[in-house]
Amino acid sequence: AQSVTQLGSHVSVSEGALVLLRCNYSSSVPPYLFWYVQYPNQGLQLLLKYTSAATLVKGINGFEAEFKKSETSFHLTKPSAHMSDAAEYFCAVSDIQGAQKLVFGQGTRLTINP
Amino acid sequence: DADVTQTPRNRITKTGKRIMLECSQTKGHDRMYWYRQDPGLGLRLIYYSFDVKDINKGEISDGYSVSRQAQAKFSLSLESAIPNQTALYFCATSDFDRNYGYTFGSGTRLTVV
Numbered sequence: 001a002q003s004v005t006q007l008g009s010h011v012s013v014s015e016g017a018l019v020l021l022r023c024n025y026s027s028s029v030p031p032y033l034f035w036y037v038q039y040p041n042q043g044l045q046l047l048l049k050y051t052s053a054a055t056l057v058k059g060i061n062g063f064e065a066e067f068k069k070s071e072t073s074f075h076l077t078k079p080s081a082h083m084s085d086a087a088e089y090f091c092a093v094s095d096i097q098g099a100q101k102l103v104f105g106q107g108t109r110l111t112i113n114p
Numbered sequence: 115d116a117d118v119t120q121t122p123r124n125r126i127t128k129t130g131k132r133i134m135l136e137c138s139q140t141k142g143h144d145r146m147y148w149y150r151q152d153p154g155l156g157l158r159l160i161y162y163s164f165d166v167k168d169i170n171k172g173e174i175s176d177g178y179s180v181s182r183q184a185q186a187k188f189s190l191s192l193e194s195a196i197p198n199q200t201a202l203y204f205c206a207t208s209d210f211d212r213n214y215g216y217t218f219g220s221g222t223r224l225t226v227v
Contacts, residue, residue, distance in 0.1 A: 090157065102216060104158075106155060
């Protein structure tokens with residue numbers, strides 16, 4: 001069975017600082033990995049995805065993530081935080097075969113301090 | 115118009131009542147899903163459907179049922195609502211051939227009192 005663990009339910013950074021949101025996955029088959037963002041009172045929006053091509057994936061709003069198979073990780077980073085980045089972020093894993101169900105992590109709420 | 119439309123956006127209902135949440139999509143995707151979001155638990159899969167004749171239970175299907183009326187419509191029912199079904203519910207679609215992830219609706223906030 002696949003699973004995702006997001007380390008830290010809340011992360012707080014200062015505006016302009018590095019954002020690092022951690023995600024580790026477990027999968028018995030090669031995974032597809034995703035990061036979604038949820039702004040207050042909105043649905044989920046895809047930030048970026050890894051689908052077995054380049055291991056460093058760039059997404060929208062300056063975010064990127066690196067797939068590291070040896071560490072079973074897919075951490076999300078942004079060099080310089082902006083106030084508008086405040087939101088909840090979800091990491092998710094899907095198998096590339098079979099049912100293609102997304103399994104989500106618990107979510108990390110990102111707060112940006114002025 | 116949104117690609118994935120959920121109705122209603124908000125609903126308050128009483129314990130024991132039957133309630134239906136509706137989802138329609140214009141993406142032309144075969145696969146549709148219902149998820150439930152609770153604080154600290156992320157999103158958990160309730161039911162998913164690969165086509166109108168293929169319905170599958172997710173990890174938390176107890177107390178829920180679904181109907182795939184057409185390729186574009188997938189509804190979720192709570193036969194007898196209970197307070198711990200208070201949550202934010204999301205419908206999503208995906209394209210099997212591309213697996214580019216899901217397209218989510220805006221969610222239905224359900225409160226059972």
